[in-house]
Amino acid sequence: MKKLLSIFAVVAFAFSAHAGTLDDVKNRGFLKCGVTTGLAGFAAPDDSGEWAGLDADMCRAVAVAVFGDRSKVEFITTTGKSRFPTLASGEVDMLARNTTWTISRDVNLGFEFVGVNFYDGQGFMVPSALGVSSATELDGATVCIQTGTTTELNLADFFRLNGISYEALPIETNDEGKENLFAGRCDVYTTDASGLSSTRAAASNPDKWVVLPEIISKEPLGPLVRHGDHQWGDVVRWSLNAMIIAEELGITSENVDAQMSSNVPEVLRLLGVEGNYGEMLELSNDWAYQIIKQIGNYSESYEANVGPDTPLEIARGLNALWTQGGILYAPPFR
Amino acid sequence: MNEMNEVRKPPVATTGIIGWLRINLFFNWTNSLITLFVIYCLYQFIPWILDWTIFSADFKYNYLGEQITNQEMCSRNLDPENGGACWAVIYVRFYQFIYGFYPKVEVWRVNVAYVMLALALLPLLYAKLPYRKYFLYFTYIFPVIAYFLLNGGLGFTEVSTNKWGGLLVTLVLGCTGIALAFPIGIMLALGRRSKLPVISMMCTLFIEFIRGVPLITLLFFGMVMLPLFLPEGIDMDGLVRVLVAVTLFQSAYMAEVIRGGLQAIPPGQYEAAKSLGMSYWRMNLLIILPQAIRISIPPIVNTSIGLFKDTTLVIIVGILDLLGIGRGTLADTNWLGLSYEIYFFVSLVFFIFTFGMSRYSLYLEKKLKTGINMGAD
Numbered sequence: 001m002k003k004l005l006s007i008f009a010v011v012a013f014a015f016s017a018h019a020g021t022l023d024d025v026k027n028r029g030f031l032k033c034g035v036t037t038g039l040a041g042f043a044a045p046d047d048s049g050e051w052a053g054l055d056a057d058m059c060r061a062v063a064v065a066v067f068g069d070r071s072k073v074e075f076i077t078t079t080g081k082s083r084f085p086t087l088a089s090g091e092v093d094m095l096a097r098n099t100t101w102t103i104s105r106d107v108n109l110g111f112e113f114v115g116v117n118f119y120d121g122q123g124f125m126v127p128s129a130l131g132v133s134s135a136t137e138l139d140g141a142t143v144c145i146q147t148g149t150t151t152e153l154n155l156a157d158f159f160r161l162n163g164i165s166y167e168a169l170p171i172e173t174n175d176e177g178k179e180n181l182f183a184g185r186c187d188v189y190t191t192d193a194s195g196l197s198s199t200r201a202a203a204s205n206p207d208k209w210v211v212l213p214e215i216i217s218k219e220p221l222g223p224l225v226r227h228g229d230h231q232w233g234d235v236v237r238w239s240l241n242a243m244i245i246a247e248e249l250g251i252t253s254e255n256v257d258a259q260m261s262s263n264v265p266e267v268l269r270l271l272g273v274e275g276n277y278g279e280m281l282e283l284s285n286d287w288a289y290q291i292i293k294q295i296g297n298y299s300e301s302y303e304a305n306v307g308p309d310t311p312l313e314i315a316r317g318l319n320a321l322w323t324q325g326g327i328l329y330a331p332p333f334r
Numbered sequence: 335m336n337e338m339n340e341v342r343k344p345p346v347a348t349t350g351i352i353g354w355l356r357i358n359l360f361f362n363w364t365n366s367l368i369t370l371f372v373i374y375c376l377y378q379f380i381p382w383i384l385d386w387t388i389f390s391a392d393f394k395y396n397y398l399g400e401q402i403t404n405q406e407m408c409s410r411n412l413d414p415e416n417g418g419a420c421w422a423v424i425y426v427r428f429y430q431f432i433y434g435f436y437p438k439v440e441v442w443r444v445n446v447a448y449v450m451l452a453l454a455l456l457p458l459l460y461a462k463l464p465y466r467k468y469f470l471y472f473t474y475i476f477p478v479i480a481y482f483l484l485n486g487g488l489g490f491t492e493v494s495t496n497k498w499g500g501l502l503v504t505l506v507l508g509c510t511g512i513a514l515a516f517p518i519g520i521m522l523a524l525g526r527r528s529k530l531p532v533i534s535m536m537c538t539l540f541i542e543f544i545r546g547v548p549l550i551t552l553l554f555f556g557m558v559m560l561p562l563f564l565p566e567g568i569d570m571d572g573l574v575r576v577l578v579a580v581t582l583f584q585s586a587y588m589a590e591v592i593r594g595g596l597q598a599i600p601p602g603q604y605e606a607a608k609s610l611g612m613s614y615w616r617m618n619l620l621i622i623l624p625q626a627i628r629i630s631i632p633p634i635v636n637t638s639i640g641l642f643k644d645t646t647l648v649i650i651v652g653i654l655d656l657l658g659i660g661r662g663t664l665a666d667t668n669w670l671g672l673s674y675e676i677y678f679f680v681s682l683v684f685f686i687f688t689f690g691m692s693r694y695s696l697y698l699e700k701k702l703k704t705g706i707n708m709g710a711d
Contacts, residue, residue, distance in 0.1 A: 034652075036665075037649060037652060037654060037658060037661060037662060037665075038658075038661050038662035038663075038664065038665030038666075039665050040665045040666070040667050040670055041667060043665075044662055044663075044665035044666045044667075045430065045435070045659075045662050045663070045666065046666060046668070047403075047426050047427060047666075047668070049429070049430055049434075049435045052666075074494070074496055075496075076496060076572075076652065077652040077653070077654055077658075078652040079649065079650055079651070079652055081554075081650060082554070082557060082558075082650065082651050082652050085554075085557070085558040086557075086652070089558065089561050089562070091561070091572070175673065198665075198667075198670060201667065201670045201671070202670040202671030202673075203671065204410070204411060204414055204671070205414070305667075310667055311406075311667045311668075311670055312667060
């Protein structure tokens with residue numbers, strides 16, 4: 001399958017060796033952004049049919065950077081199987097589809113991950129009545145696990161490393177895992193932490209379930225573009241970085257206008273008051289100002305879509321800034 | 335003497351309601367036992383399902399009288415002892431379920447298309463319709479009108495198919511697939527039985543290839559491979575690519591169904607037609623096909639219903655049909671956990687359409703008396 005995909009990618013390249021993606025997007029008048037068919041907190045249509053979520057915000061940020069208008073984006077829904085061919089064939093300009101950055105996807109499939117907008121990882125959820133506070137106490141537990149996934153291998157590794165045993169209850173889908181856990185057929189459900197949070201939020205009484213603190217795998221999720229078009233890659237990369245830097249500098253969608261007269265040099269550079277960083281990217285000079293004004297900084301997007309005040313209740317954790325105990329770190333804006 | 339002539343009524347136990355009950359439900363003791371068991375199950379199930387779907391359910395307001403805007407406000411989430419289904423999610427999302435992301439200002443076009451679809455189906459459903467001939471003309475040009483209405487052009491603003499969704503996509507895929515596959519299927523079936531080796535081989539190859547792969551594979555083929563075969567610059571719409579795949583798939587199945595009908599026609603019919611000097615096309619059009627299609631009605635409807643349900647597979651290639659919109663709704667943090675309501679609603683809509691199709695086929699069978707031997711054995 002992967003080999004086949006890379007062949008598609010190569011063929012698609014041969015066909016699409018033309019002007020840069022940025023010019024294509026500008027000529028077209030809107031951005032085509034690939035998102036999931038629906039994943040709580042990351043991308044899902046809201047009641048009025050608008051796409052909302054962390055990944056949807058990423059798409060809008062790029063649209064704002066290019067056009068200065070958050071509505072100039074067309075969301076193309078893709079599934080786990082169709083996302084890579086869709087990007088390779090040029091049907092979308094970028095993907096923001098909770099896709100894990102791995103070496104084979106980055107190198108072999110011919111894509112370029114431009115950053116990480118959510119650090120996910122495999123976790124465990126148990127009923128609070130079980131009274132465990134750490135995954136190392138789960139000796140002998142029955143674990144609901146999706147078969148044929150990397151989660152299954154991670155689970156086996158984790159239990160072997162800790163010298164404890166478990167009994168696997170194989171399941172196929174997330175829904176099945178949810179039903180089995182709620183019905184008490186397994187003691188533990190394991191999948192990506194963000195998935196656990198949405199499972200917990202869907203329970204009739206979320207307080208009866210706890211997500212254990214252990215995260216046993218690395219799942220850095222980020223936006224990606226086609227390999228080879230570095231100019232376009234830069235636009236997407238710095239749209240994400242601008243949101244992270246804005247949080248570092250304390251610029252929010254509310255105080256961004258006041259910050260225009262700030263005396264911090266990096267703030268002025270980011271907002272386009274000083275320097276010509278927009279021109280370098282072939283964008284207007286207020287591109288980052290517009291992103292912050294119309295979308296907000298990273299923290300605002302996080303809090304609105306997946307943060308502790310949403311039903312998902314995902315704490316910042318790894319996704320906090322490097323200055324606040326997380327690993328979110330953007331290169332300097334100069 | 336009079337008493338002797340009196341007509342004796344049949345025993346009470348064999349007529350009327352009692353007789354029907356005796357014959358159908360309590361014929362012998364196993365039969366009675368099963369009847370009682372089924373009645374018990376229904377007694378357990380029906381009050382519960384009625385209570386859940388109607389009596390205890392929230393439709394727009396919860397039991398406190400507030401309008402429901404997210405799942406936390408559903409009665410059963412406010413008070414787990416209280417409340418059944420929370421239909422408010424369907425109420426709030428109804429627009430998306432029916433039209434997808436179609437722009438609100440242009441939605442009248444979809445409504446007009448829905449009404450026109452009903453009008454176009456009318457002459458097909460009722461043979462006794464007055465002025466049926468003119469209605470049929472309308473049916474023939476309906477696809478063209480619908481195309482311009484839904485897609486744009488001729489003065490209408492263009493609405494990209496990316497914005498289509500929900501029932502609209504399900505109906506477009508189902509209707510187009512079924513309507514296009516029928517003529518193509520007939521041609522393929524005739525082709526496969528043709529005495530010209532090239533035509534017969536090509537048709538057989540096509541049918542066997544398409545039938546040999548799952549619909550998902552064809553959908554992927556349409557989504558991923560088709561654009562690579564097209565010259566650069568020609569951008570084929572995603573929905574069109576899926577339509578091509580669905581139509582190819584359905585026509586292969588339709589061809590085999592119709593070939594089954596063709597094979598049931600006795601050789602005498604062919605010989606009789608030929609002896610009257612009919613050409614190949616006249617023979618098929620006037621003698622063979624009307625009979626073959628008539629006996630193939632049940633399997634034709636069968637594969638059509640199958641296709642209608644298979645359209646839900648398009649979610650694999652990222653098109654949000656009725657089921658896809660349902661899943662998207664479930665991914666909205668406002669409506670997490672309402673899967674029973676959403677899947678119930680989606681299956682109800684599918685049931686209405688497929689049940690309608692199967693009733694129509696029964697009506698056709700009765701009208702055309704397909705059960706009767708055609709007198710040529």
